[in-house]
Amino acid sequence: MAITGRVPLLVLLGLVAVVLRPGAGTVWLWLLLVLLLGLADWLLAPRPAALTFVRRPVGTVRQGHPAQAVLVVANPTGRTMRGVVRDAWQPTAGATGDRHRLRLGPGDRAALVTRLQPVRRGELRALGVTVRLPGPLGLVARQRTVDVAGSVRSLPPFDSRKHLPSRLARLRDLDGRAAVRVRGQGTEFDSLREYVRGDDVRSIDWRASARTSNVVVRTWQPERDRRVVLVLDTSRTSAGRVDDVPRLDSAMDAALLLAALAARAGDRVDFVAGDRRVRSRLRSAGVRQVSADLQDAMAELEPVIAEADWDALAGAVQGFGRQRALVVLLTPLEPSAVEEGLLPVLPVLTRHHRVVLASVRDPALDRLATTRTTLEEVYDAAAAEHAGQRRRRTADLLTRLGVDVVDAEADRLPPALADHYLSLKARGLL
Amino acid sequence: MSAATAPASAPPAAGGPTGWVRRHRAALVVAAFVLLALGVALLTRGEQGNTTPYDPANAGEDGARAVARVLAEEGVDVETARSADELAEAGAGAGTAVVVTSADELGESTVDRLRDDTRGARLVVVDPGPELLRLLDRPGSPGSVDGGDPIEAGCDDPLFGDLRIEVDQAGAMPGSGCFADTLVTTGDLTLLGAPQLLTNDQVLRADNAAVALRLLGQDERLVWYVPSYADLVGDDGVGLRSLLPGWVLPGVWVLGLAGLALVLWRGRRLGPLAIEPLPVVVRAIETTRSRGRLYRRSGDRAHAAATLRAATRARVRARMRLGTAEETTLVRDVARHVGRTEAEVGDLLGSTGRVPGSDRDLISLANALAALEEEVRRS
Numbered sequence: 001m002a003i004t005g006r007v008p009l010l011v012l013l014g015l016v017a018v019v020l021r022p023g024a025g026t027v028w029l030w031l032l033l034v035l036l037l038g039l040a041d042w043l044l045a046p047r048p049a050a051l052t053f054v055r056r057p058v059g060t061v062r063q064g065h066p067a068q069a070v071l072v073v074a075n076p077t078g079r080t081m082r083g084v085v086r087d088a089w090q091p092t093a094g095a096t097g098d099r100h101r102l103r104l105g106p107g108d109r110a111a112l113v114t115r116l117q118p119v120r121r122g123e124l125r126a127l128g129v130t131v132r133l134p135g136p137l138g139l140v141a142r143q144r145t146v147d148v149a150g151s152v153r154s155l156p157p158f159d160s161r162k163h164l165p166s167r168l169a170r171l172r173d174l175d176g177r178a179a180v181r182v183r184g185q186g187t188e189f190d191s192l193r194e195y196v197r198g199d200d201v202r203s204i205d206w207r208a209s210a211r212t213s214n215v216v217v218r219t220w221q222p223e224r225d226r227r228v229v230l231v232l233d234t235s236r237t238s239a240g241r242v243d244d245v246p247r248l249d250s251a252m253d254a255a256l257l258l259a260a261l262a263a264r265a266g267d268r269v270d271f272v273a274g275d276r277r278v279r280s281r282l283r284s285a286g287v288r289q290v291s292a293d294l295q296d297a298m299a300e301l302e303p304v305i306a307e308a309d310w311d312a313l314a315g316a317v318q319g320f321g322r323q324r325a326l327v328v329l330l331t332p333l334e335p336s337a338v339e340e341g342l343l344p345v346l347p348v349l350t351r352h353h354r355v356v357l358a359s360v361r362d363p364a365l366d367r368l369a370t371t372r373t374t375l376e377e378v379y380d381a382a383a384a385e386h387a388g389q390r391r392r393r394t395a396d397l398l399t400r401l402g403v404d405v406v407d408a409e410a411d412r413l414p415p416a417l418a419d420h421y422l423s424l425k426a427r428g429l430l
Numbered sequence: 431m432s433a434a435t436a437p438a439s440a441p442p443a444a445g446g447p448t449g450w451v452r453r454h455r456a457a458l459v460v461a462a463f464v465l466l467a468l469g470v471a472l473l474t475r476g477e478q479g480n481t482t483p484y485d486p487a488n489a490g491e492d493g494a495r496a497v498a499r500v501l502a503e504e505g506v507d508v509e510t511a512r513s514a515d516e517l518a519e520a521g522a523g524a525g526t527a528v529v530v531t532s533a534d535e536l537g538e539s540t541v542d543r544l545r546d547d548t549r550g551a552r553l554v555v556v557d558p559g560p561e562l563l564r565l566l567d568r569p570g571s572p573g574s575v576d577g578g579d580p581i582e583a584g585c586d587d588p589l590f591g592d593l594r595i596e597v598d599q600a601g602a603m604p605g606s607g608c609f610a611d612t613l614v615t616t617g618d619l620t621l622l623g624a625p626q627l628l629t630n631d632q633v634l635r636a637d638n639a640a641v642a643l644r645l646l647g648q649d650e651r652l653v654w655y656v657p658s659y660a661d662l663v664g665d666d667g668v669g670l671r672s673l674l675p676g677w678v679l680p681g682v683w684v685l686g687l688a689g690l691a692l693v694l695w696r697g698r699r700l701g702p703l704a705i706e707p708l709p710v711v712v713r714a715i716e717t718t719r720s721r722g723r724l725y726r727r728s729g730d731r732a733h734a735a736a737t738l739r740a741a742t743r744a745r746v747r748a749r750m751r752l753g754t755a756e757e758t759t760l761v762r763d764v765a766r767h768v769g770r771t772e773a774e775v776g777d778l779l780g781s782t783g784r785v786p787g788s789d790r791d792l793i794s795l796a797n798a799l800a801a802l803e804e805e806v807r808r809s
Contacts, residue, residue, distance in 0.1 A: 002698040008691035014684040022676035027683045086700045090707070099700070130701025145701050240714030247714065302709055332714075364715040368722075369741070372796040375789045380722035381796060382734035385741035387718045392744070 001042060002132055002143045010034050010139065041135030048131035048144035050077045051104075055126070058116065060153040060296065067116045067152055069095070071129065075104035083133035083141065085112060090127060092120035093152060102131070118154035121249065123300050126150035155295040156249065160257040160414035167261050167418045174426050192216050224266035226326065226430040228421075229317050229353070230255045232273035232280075232301070233331035239303035240332065240362075242410050247360045248303050250410040251330035254358055256294055257414040258328060258421055263290040265425065270325075271297060272316040276306045281316060307341060314345040317353070325353045326430050328417070333359035333407055335390040338398070346401055354429060356404045358417045363409050484531035484556055484628055486510050486654045491631040494531070497642050498654065504643070507651045514543045514661040517653065524550040526651040531556045531625070537662040541565040544655070551653075552618050554645060557625040563604060570604030572623055573611070580636045581609045581624075589644045596636035600624035613645070620645070731792045732785045739779060742799045746779070746806050757781060768805045778802060 014030035054072045061067040069089070075081050081104045089095040094117035104110060118124055129148045134141035192208050195215035208216040232255060238248040259269045269290050271282040282297045284290060308331070317327055327349055331342070349355050369384035371377045395405045404424075408416040424430055451458065480488040486498035486508065502508045511517040522528050528548045530536070533555050536544065541562070544553075555562070560571040575581070580594040585608035600612045601623040607614030612623035622645070627638035646652055725734050743760065747753070750767065752760055757780060765775040777783045778798055786792040 002700075003691065003695050005695055008688045008695060011684065011688040011691050014687075015681055018680040018684055019677045022680055024680055024683070027680045027687070030684065031687060084700065088701055088704050091704050092706055127704050128701060132700060143698075143700070236712075239710045239712045240716075241712060242714050246709070305710055362714045365718060368715065368718060370800065372793065372800060375793055376722070376726060378738075378793050378796045379726040379734055380719060382725055382737045383718050383722035386721065386737045389737075389741060389744065 002141045003038065004134055004138055004141060006137075006139050007034065007038065010037070037137060038140045041137040042140040042142065043135075044137075045135035045140065045142045046077070046079050046081055046133045048083075048133050048142055048146075051075060051081065051131060053129055053146060053148045055148050055150040058150065058152040060155055060299070061116070061118060062155045062295075063118050063121050063157040065117070067118070069114045069116050069126065069150065069152065071112045071114070071148065071150075072109055073102065073104065073112060074109040075106065078106045080105050081133060083131060085132075086130040087112060087114045088127040088130065089114070089116065089152075090124055092118060093124040093126075093154075094119050102133075116152055118152060121154050121156050121299060122302065123151050124154055153296070153299050156252045156256065156298050158253065158256045158291070158295065160253045161260075163257055163415045163418060164260055167257075167415070167422065168264055170422055171261065171265050171425075174422070191219050193219055223425065223428055223430055226267045226425075227321070227323055228258070228262045228267050228269045228326045228328065229320055230259060230269065230271045231313055231317060231327060231329045231331075232271070232298075233275065233308050233313075233329070234273055234279055234301050234303050235275035235308035235331075235337070236303065236305050237308075237332045237334045237337050239305065242360055242362045242364070245410060246303060247332050247410075248301065250360045250413055251358065252298050252301075253410075254414040254417045255298075255328070255330055256291060257418050259294050260291050261418050261421065263288075267326075267430070269294075270320045272313060272320075273298070273301055274313050274316070275304045275308050276312075277309065278312060278316050283320065308337070310341045310345045314348055317349065322352065324430075326421070326424065327353040327355045329355065329357045329403075331357065331359065333357065333361075333391050333394060333405065335387075335394040338394050343397075343401075346398075346403065350402045354404075354424070355402070356406060356417075356420060356424075357398060358406045358413060359408075360410050360413055361407050482532055482656060484625055485656055489630065492626075492629050494628040494630065496630045496633055497628050497639075497646070500639075500643065501647050501652060504647060506647050506649070508654060509652070510654045510656065512656050513658055514540050514547075517544065517655050518547045520547075520653045522548045522551040522651075522653045525649050526551040526653060527554060527646060527649040528552070528653045528655055529554040529556060529646055530655045530657065531628075532656050533558045533562055535657045535659050536562055536565070537659075538565060539663045540657055540661050543661075544657075548653075550618075552620070552649060554620045554622060556622045556628070557601070558603075558621055563621075566619065566621075568604050568614075568616070568619075568621065572601030572603060575600040575602050575610045575612055575623070581612070583608045584610065587615070589648075590641060593637040593641055593644075595624060595627050595638050595641055597624045597626035597632055597638070599626060609641075613641075731787075731789070735783075735786050735792060735795055736781065738796055738799055739781060739783060742803055743779060743781075745803060749803075749806055764802075764806065768802065768809055775802070 011030070011034055014027065014034075017030050018026050052074045054074075056070040056072065058067055058069050069087065071087050073085065081102060083102045085100045085102050087095070087098045087100070089098065096115050096117070098114045100112040102110070126148065128145045130143065130145040132141045132143045192205060193216065195204060195217045199217050203217045203219075205216050205218045232248075232251060234248060238246065238251065240247050242250065255271070259271070262269050263284070268284040270284055271280070271294055272278060273280040279301055280297045282293055329342070331338070346355070365384050365387060369381050369388060372381050391407075395407060398405050404420060406413070406417050406420050480493065481490060482488055483492040484494045486494050487510065489495045498508050509520055511520050517528075528551050530544070530553070555566065558566065563570055578596075578598065580596040581600070583590045583593050585591070587608050590608045590613070595609050595612075600610070602611040603614040603621040603623045605611070605614040605616060605621075609624060614621045614623075626632045628642050633639050633642060743757070746764060747755070747760060750763060752763060755763075761776045761780055762772055764779065765772040768775070778795070779802065786795050
């Protein structure tokens, strides 16, 4: 039940009655009159339970982009229904204009459109539909909240998409380049062409040159059909926020750029995410599909306050196949977590694969280390230096174990990781 | 700037009294007005005497000093009581007349005291209001009497039978009496509804003076009571409620109920609050900060200094490409590089350097290390 603004106005009208006939009795009589009118109005008000609701699926939308939630209301009764409907969504779904005026004749139906603009990644849910139908006098309304399930799937924003064109251009440069200095396992012979100045003399094909009057070089195509496995750590260390963005989101951004790049380069991309257990696993589909599939797989991942079980994650990586792969571990370079969790399983991975660790660095650590005005700040600086040294030591340790460490700030990590991938590809190290 | 240009650049209005006056014109005007107002206030203060209407000490138009003086000259012992306590001390009883002016200032408690303290005396109440009439057991409100023209006595009271009064304003008292009921005597209590016949201004009109003297000069002693609000106690006097129209209180109730309805109307939400399942919020820097606080609480300056030195050594090593050189080599090279003595750099940078003895030393060490790093980077 809810009252409308007419009730206080009606009560206020009692002032006239009181002036005409002063006394406490008049007040009570007027109150009784208002109550009786209200009760009658409530009894005569239509029942919200009679309305039926159907929600059309909203589908998926990239974070920060608009979507529309459509709710179809039908009035199967013989009465006209007037009132207000509120289609409530959780606040980060960014619903605007979620209150709708309702006027439905007998047997009518109407589609109520609420605009959404998700500001958070994940499955954002509708919280319920509230209907308020006032009685014929407009004094008292019946109100009821119905649960009409619905959700919008908000995909990671993929802000690093802007770096993709420049990296693709560099990938094309690799193609058909004569001077692949080190010919790795994956480098493939492409074609023969005439020598031009600047080509590596080591790539001259003497046998072919002997047959023609010109000097001929062999060109090489960068290796193709390699495997890239992205391992996303969703454990407690990924929950940490760097400039109010969770490390997990920055890592996802880097993973999406690398996946898009690797798919265009003709490599297969597999994805596994987890903490105590594997949360999400994705085998690569078509080249074009990778980004969309990955975003969909990442949409609902949230950091968990638990230690990562690297045994399980390494097992999942092995489960994708025994072929040599580039394994990218997207996990923060947290000395204790890495030393206790990751180090024991690293030999298993490095034996079969090339391993890269991509970590989001916190610029606040550097700021903390360089601010040294008060005593408190000096102690903080000492603590920051300590943390920095441990990070460096851990990074050195990992490098000695044959793991490449890419440690960059949140907005630099995606291009840095992509560049590292390109350099590996150029050197034929995949 | 040369000496020749200095005077020319000075603002022209800076010196000279005229410039000062012009700039502070507004303030001067305000100050003059304030002084004038103070002067007027001081001058007029002395002229203020007793201005209470019908007061025996008031020599103004609406005072009654003339009547009081004449009564005293005629041999009546006139006493003035300006509070309930003075009235009690006066001990008015039989053979005494008590006249009450400024009767508006009487309240329930002072009327009771008046009744008690003047038992046996003749009481003349000048210009009573409706509330006072009720307290004096003469309920009613003063009626109107046309003023300006002489009013005949019109009663068989031997004192006033042949007299006429003439006042600007008068009011009829409840009961019947002389001068169109403006003078009503019942037992010891006389109500005077034409107070202006006592004033210095109007006492000489018609037979006003005779009426005043006959009314007040019947006894040897006259106590002139000028009551004061200061004697009232507690909830005396006139309550706010008795002055308001009857519908105001129920009206307030209606307003309150309307306010309650307003609260109920605005307070009812259209559906429950939208809740957000919040993610975990952990600031990545949190653990480092707590470590810093831990250092501070334990006051471990030696450890903090060692950490800072080690970090600087590591960075300088990387900067100067010294790899894994010995510390003594590092110190020597750095000293040569930045042009300081080896001992100085060793004390600052080396792991065997001096442990800072105070917090101040630690802060200066931290800043000296930062400065050294900067020097290495620059040179």
